[in-house]
Amino acid sequence: MRYQHIVILTGAGISAESGIKTFRAADGLWENHRIDDVATPEAFERDPALVHTFYNQRREQLLLPDIQPNAAHEALARLEQHFAGQFLLVTQNIDNLHERAGSQNLIHMHGELLNLRCTTSGQVFPHQGPVMPDARCGCCDQHGTLRPDIVWFGEMPMQMELIYDALEACDLFISIGTSGHVYPAAGFVEIANSVGAETVEINLEPSKTQSAFDRHIYGPASREVPLFVE
Numbered sequence: 001m002r003y004q005h006i007v008i009l010t011g012a013g014i015s016a017e018s019g020i021k022t023f024r025a026a027d028g029l030w031e032n033h034r035i036d037d038v039a040t041p042e043a044f045e046r047d048p049a050l051v052h053t054f055y056n057q058r059r060e061q062l063l064l065p066d067i068q069p070n071a072a073h074e075a076l077a078r079l080e081q082h083f084a085g086q087f088l089l090v091t092q093n094i095d096n097l098h099e100r101a102g103s104q105n106l107i108h109m110h111g112e113l114l115n116l117r118c119t120t121s122g123q124v125f126p127h128q129g130p131v132m133p134d135a136r137c138g139c140c141d142q143h144g145t146l147r148p149d150i151v152w153f154g155e156m157p158m159q160m161e162l163i164y165d166a167l168e169a170c171d172l173f174i175s176i177g178t179s180g181h182v183y184p185a186a187g188f189v190e191i192a193n194s195v196g197a198e199t200v201e202i203n204l205e206p207s208k209t210q211s212a213f214d215r216h217i218y219g220p221a222s223r224e225v226p227l228f229v230e
């Protein structure tokens, strides 16, 4: 490949074949919850116990031995080795499958499931087992200040400046396994187009923003991403 600056965006579809459910299933429910009941700051304020239970369950699931990176995660790690210093992987996923596959220059724009954040100090900690709503925080000694280090609806995604800088410099943008429903990630393709980058969508089916892409590859990520990369 002849590219100088590559930006890859991944979504839930890349982890689907590793056994992690995507968000926008046909029934509109996500692990038996409406997304608004568990992934907003208002939901956390209203019912912190429900939100902690939900994320505790998802942490437990992520740590099951059969949840492993798949061939698509591995192919992106190989692509990064080939384009070292010219490659940024931005994931909307809060799982850790990209890093477990070997990806290094990686931004988790919606946060990380295995981290907690103190709402008083902003400090981020790795989780240590299930979190109770009144747990004591190690940094400020207060009870009930810990929350998942996750970007909920209405909150600012992480490291946006770095992401926008990379998009404005890229000549190849590939979006993998995302439905294109959630902004600002759904708008990245327009930024890449505006600087003349080649834009490619790899997904099981056309996304909401499919018309913005130059190329479309439809099929399971674990098959299509390695084929594209090799």
Ligand code: BJW
Residues within 6 Å of the ligand: 010, 011, 012, 013, 014, 016, 017, 022, 023, 024, 025, 039, 092, 093, 094, 110, 150, 151, 152, 153, 154, 155, 156, 157, 160, 176, 177, 178, 179, 180, 181, 182, 183, 184, 202, 203, 204, 205, 206, 207, 219, 220, 221, 222
């Ligand atoms: C496969 C496959 C296989 C399956 N192989 N493919 C502009 C317009 C309208 C609204 C807004 C707007 N700007 C902001 C908003 C508000 C809001 C928003 O976008 N709302 C929309 C829903 C309308 N956005 C926000 O609030 C964001 N913050 C924000 O905008 O701050 C202000 C700001 C201002 C200026 C600059 C920057 C920011 C925050 C969004 C936070 C999202 N949080 C969540 C939950 C947290 C994580 C968690 O608990 O797990 O993040 S929501 C959920 O959706 C999760 C995901 O990361 C995100 C995206 O979902 P994704 O990855 O696309 O998954 P799915 O399930 O939708 O799709 C999977 C796809 O894979 C499908 O297409 C399948 O076909 C495919 N697939 N198997 C290949 N094997």
